[in-house]
Amino acid sequence: MSSDTRDEVLRHLLAVVEIQPPVQQTGKAPYSWNITHEQFRAYTRSPHDVGGEVDVPVEWTEEHGEAWGYRAYVTTEVMAWRGVWCAEERRRMQNVDLGTTQYLGLPYYGRWLLAAARVLVEGRHCTLTELINKLDEVKKRHVTR
Amino acid sequence: MSHGDRDHHAKIATGKGDPQCFKGTADGPPKFKVGQRVRIKNLPDIFYTRCQVYTRGAVGEVAVITHESPAPEDEAWGHVDKSEWFYIVRFKQKDLWPEYPAAFANDTLQTEFSERWLEPA
């Protein structure tokens, strides 16, 4: 019923704030009956779906972007241009699949970049071994800080 | 991802654009009309959705019928063989948020849904 759903929606918007990674107090995953319906929905929600969650007033800022971020953006768009994926596949991998912790913790274009790396492997355009070796080789050309 | 033919989208969309390339591909005419009252379905949102949880169960009015396109829940895995009609639905803010101030009773919000998310209210 409509009003039950609205009640559930409003409880969800509070519950997502309370989700924390399981504390390893017992050393084992919880039983299913330890997870409420609100917690289940909060755990399995699409992390990008933040509309209506509680947050605080902030000082808004402009941001001067980083060059690698713009290059990553171009790479993802060029991949879509050449049919490797479409924008919606990118959004799924970039804004949902990676999970809440990475979603809220990584730089904006960092997620674009990880999604681009992901589609290379997921779309079987290269093996993970090839990506690992390439990344290792690039790092050896430089010194990563 | 977008398996197989990497030229597919360029073939269907060059010179037209996207979502224009999906015009005429939905199963029939739009099920809902401009001005119609609709409720947003609370389908399971496992793995991926672009139907925001904050809209679920809310009742609004169809403001615009926009275009045909594969639903994002399918397009997100490269499935573009089925299309749906898309609708911008307008809600009164006081119907979405219980604490929305009564002083601003005119305020509205509108957002877009593929047809699967709507039912008559």
Place this chain on the structure above:
Amino acid sequence: MSKKHDHDHGHDHKAAPMVEEISDFEALEIAVRELAIEKGLFTAEDHRRFTEFAEQIGPTPAARMVAKAWLDPKFKQLLFTDVIEASKHVGVDYLKPTGFGTPSDYTDVRVLEDTPTLKHVVVCTLCSCYPRPILGFQPEWYRTPNYRRRLVRWPRQVLAEFGLSLPPEVEIRVEDSNQKCRFIVMPVRPKGTEGWTEDQLTAIVTRDCLIGVALPKPGVTTNVKLQVMHPPGQAH
């Protein structure tokens, strides 16, 4: 913090062998681009061409479309019936550079017309959807979870933080841009602009006006004044 390396360095397919400091993100960016090119997914030329396109986008085309619509009822009608055609009048070919548009921005742009009793403001709660070909790149605040969480539920508070307070009689309509449609706001033409040229009007329709968090004002040609954050070590 170590110095940032020259951004031109990254455009080469194979980097010259030199040892300098880069971040994990810079390393991954190089690896992904080189691997994609090696696997034939795209060419370095593709990357260069799209970079050129991305470097020249900005909010002037959208601002000029609003100014033209304020001055010319026929153009205004075109803007509301065929934005893609209208974009050509301000020098934007919406199908460029791929021939079918930019993959993330699509080609269905809608103009939200304000009235004295209706104010629109745009957000994408799910990501940061934005009509880049006519508006450029989004400001960082538009991408933040904070803006996306709060604008849909507490719009008047958020707008007040941008310096915009409106009386209760004005309906504030939030557009949550969550699918393929993209939006710009056409504000009400302000008083004090009678007899102005298209150039003069374009100058006061700022990016913030086109998103909806500001109103155009004679004499104001810049966005809402905010602190600008720079990555460490990077020059202005």
